[in-house]
Amino acid sequence: MFELQDIAKRYGSVVALDGVDLHIDSAATTALIGPSGAGKSTVLRMLIGLDWPDRGVVRFDGEPLRRERLLEQRRRIGYVIQEGGLFPHLTAADNVALVARVLGWPAAKIEERSRELAQLCALPDGLLQRYPAELSGGQRQRVGLVRALMLDPPVLLLDEPLGALDPVIRHELQAQMRELFATLGKTVVLVTHDVAEAAWLADTLVLLRAGRIVQQGSARELVESPADPFVAQFMTAQRSLDDAL
Numbered sequence: 001m002f003e004l005q006d007i008a009k010r011y012g013s014v015v016a017l018d019g020v021d022l023h024i025d026s027a028a029t030t031a032l033i034g035p036s037g038a039g040k041s042t043v044l045r046m047l048i049g050l051d052w053p054d055r056g057v058v059r060f061d062g063e064p065l066r067r068e069r070l071l072e073q074r075r076r077i078g079y080v081i082q083e084g085g086l087f088p089h090l091t092a093a094d095n096v097a098l099v100a101r102v103l104g105w106p107a108a109k110i111e112e113r114s115r116e117l118a119q120l121c122a123l124p125d126g127l128l129q130r131y132p133a134e135l136s137g138g139q140r141q142r143v144g145l146v147r148a149l150m151l152d153p154p155v156l157l158l159d160e161p162l163g164a165l166d167p168v169i170r171h172e173l174q175a176q177m178r179e180l181f182a183t184l185g186k187t188v189v190l191v192t193h194d195v196a197e198a199a200w201l202a203d204t205l206v207l208l209r210a211g212r213i214v215q216q217g218s219a220r221e222l223v224e225s226p227a228d229p230f231v232a233q234f235m236t237a238q239r240s241l242d243d244a245l
């Protein structure tokens with residue numbers, strides 16, 4: 001679905017990406033993991049043309065991303081940032097409906113699709129009438145997901161979709177998301193800091209460090225055959241409750 005070829009990106013003197021080659025399969029979930037500042041969000045932003053590489057090519061569905069075709073290409077991609085990235089002055093329902101209205105969908109169709117997706121994302125009835133400030137972080141996150149799914153894009157890009165949520169909600173949403181991804185058969189690319197979450201949600205993990213891909217493979221491959229000591233350390237760096245007991 002996406003092909004990144006020799007991508008390099010600098011911000012001033014900071015090298016964000018340094019020769020990234022990446023192939024992202026369709027109808028599968030890929031998680032970008034790595035330390036802070038490794039370039040994960042930069043990769044995600046490049047997939048949707050929110051950032052452009054200094055060098056290299058990003059291909060989406062076989063076609064290079066092009067500024068002049070970006071709007072059309074973006075309609076096929078749902079993008080969710082942390083906490084949903086909702087407009088605070090619009091109700092959740094209006095946030096969800098925004099793009100469909102711009103595209104001239106009839107109100108009845110918008111309402112029906114919103115209801116169907118809210119159900120799919122386990123958002124209780126009535127919540128869509130609230131403003132983002134009246135929702136919990138987990139609910140905002142799900143509204144963001146509903147909004148991203150509205151046009152039924154084949155691709156979903158999720159930047160830290162479950163960051164900053166309490167562990168119970170996070171656990172619940174991880175389960176819901178995994179089921180959702182499996183049901184919908186979409187190409188999903190997500191960024192997370194949580195290795196266990198990446199392993200739970202994704203078929204393929206891509207581990208970045210200092211703007212380069214260190215290893216790509218299943219969680220099992222990264223744990224059992226780490227490409228170097230950094231991979232081994234990163235994959236096992238998180239404490240489990242067992243360590244403390």
Ligand SMILES: Nc1ncnc2c1ncn2[C@@H]1O[C@H](COP(=O)(O)OP(=O)(O)OP(=O)(O)O)[C@@H](O)[C@H]1O
Nearest residue numbers: 011014015016034035036037038039040041042043
């Ligand atoms: N707009 C920007 N201006 C300047 N530097 C930037 C900008 N965006 C990213 N960077 C820098 O590029 C590098 C990669 O950033 P990026 O956000 O992709 O990392 P990340 O792996 O997603 O980090 P985190 O896990 O902390 O979110 C970092 O050093 C960051 O400070």
